[in-house]
Amino acid sequence: MKRILLAVIAFAIVSQTIFASGEVIVKPNLSGVKVFLRGAELKQNAKVKLEKGINEVVLTGIAQNIDRNSINVSGKGDGVIISVVQRFDYMRSPDKHPDVKALEDSLELLNKLFAMKQNDSDVLKYELDLILANKSIGNEKIGVSVAELQKMSEFYRKKISEIKSQLLQASLDSKKIQKNIERVNKQLSELNIQLNKPSNEVAVSISAKASGTFDLELSYIVYDAGWVPNYNIRVEKINSPAQLNYIANVYQNSGFDWDDVDVVLSTRNPNRNNTKPELYPWYLDFVKPISFQREKGGMLKAVSMDNMVQAAAPLATESMADYYEAVETQLAVEFTPSLKYSIPSDNKQHSVAIKDYSIKADYEYYAVPKLDNNAFLVALLTDWSEFNLLPGEANIYFENSYVGKTHINPETTKDTLAVSLGRDENVSVSREQLKDFTEDKFLSSDIERTFAYEIKIKNNKKGAVKLTVEEQIPISQHEDIVVQMIDLSGGKYNKENGELKWTVNVDAGKSVVKKLVFSVRHPKDKQIQGL
Secondary structure, three states: OHHHHHHHHHHHHHHHHHHHOOEEEEOOEEEEEEEOOOOEEEEEEEEEEEOOEEEEEEEOOOOOOEEEEEEEEEEEOOEEEEEEEEEEEOOOOOOOOHHHHHHHHHHHHHHHHHHHHHHHHHHHHHHHHHHHHOOOOOOOOOOOOHHHHHHHHHHHHHHHHHHHHHHHHHHHHHHHHHHHHHHHHHHHHHHHHHHOOOEEEEEEEEEEOOOEEEEEEEEEEEOOEEEEEEEEEEEOOOOOOEEEEEEEEEEEOOOOOEEEEEEEEEOOOOOOOOOOOOOOOOOOOOOOOEEEEEOOOOOEEEEEOOOOOOOOOOOHHHHHHHHHOOOOOOOOOEEOOOOOEEEOOOOOOEEEEEEEEEEOEEEEEEEOOOOOOEEEEEEEEEOOHHHOOOOEEEEEEEOOEEEEEEEEOOOOOOOEEEEEEEEEEEEEEEEEEOOOOOEEEEEOOEEEEEEEEEEEEEEOOOOOEEEEEEEEOOOOOOOOOEEEEEEOOOOEEEOOOOEEEEEEEEOOOOEEEEEEEEEEEEEOOOOOOOO
16 A cells, blocks of 8 residues: 555656656736726736747646637747647646635634633633532531631632633633634635636747747637726716716636736627628529328328429528627727726626716706606716717716616617706696596587696796606597697697697796696597596
């Protein structure tokens, strides 16, 4: 058994020696990162001392899940790169991660505290045993007075109670420490499972004409990274431009932290197919009649009536659908931050500021009194399409207060982006039904019902406001139901969707009243749904 064990150890040592023989092990530095919407390109460089002739350089400490087809190695110096091979090394021990070291330090401290508590408990137990072993205070010749007995009883009671309490507290403290030790061990175990992976390496063969220094640059793509666009829209006060903060939430799980590097953000997606779609011939033909022949066993077999040869090219509809989803529809835009950033390898989103824009904005109030009695302040952002924005969520802030969220969709055809800034309690809108104008008329076989409403806008602000009030009347879906507009108080009426709008200017402390009257006529023997 000892011989077998020695042979295994010797084989491992010899294997490592042979594997490392003639190789130059180098851990390149991370020089830059280009993050795509899905994926990232990492660039690492290193200086290597070469001897004249063939040199085997191993670049270690690179990301785990890389696209081996994207590996690119270039160099500067008096030498030629002969070959590049990506491989995994299961023998080389990876560098200890800072999180692992921190957990191991915490575990060592907790174990020390647990041992100290155990020592305290042992000392207390020895003290208790000593007291109990000397509890006899008299003998057959010498008696004990009542006062002495009472004094010793009080001593035993107090001392034993004190020791028992200290033992209980030490036991409780030990249990808490033990639970913390278990938590740290579990966390350490999970972290080691994630980190204890074979070392990913790139072996480079270089033919050097003379001894000297050779500069190597390695680049590759990983897909455990990306960025998500996010925005902050800030409005300090009305009649001023809106501020748009363009933010990228960057995440990565490459296996090592990106510390203090240039992070370039690109809107390109390397996962997409960049091949130009091809059109295939689009064939038309008559539908071929099908007959059935009975085979042996009574089975029916469908047979074409002619023997026309089918075209080998695929149908145009299938090819077009496949290629249509894969074509890039816009050119990529790259953002280069002026500051260096550090992005840890934790697969969590970290905010990177891209750029701040000042956008021209018009501010208007909108109200829908049928649904809500408040007026809503809306910022209408114009000329926003020139900022190369991507679809994403936006946080809205008005007067340094958070209002809510909205979604920016740059692919919309609208030139104006409407952003709601919230309710304004100082502008109220009421809607009341006018009973004097509301009536039902019976006309032979029909009934005509008249509806009247009064919309009142009250401005309690110190300045004038411009307000758009939206209303509606029903739309008939049957020829026997006739809807007629009677009074719209100068509003704009859209017959197709039944919407009615008033745009009014209300001075400070003033009110504006609008009236809406319409009628609905239908057979009196039928009930109307939705009225």
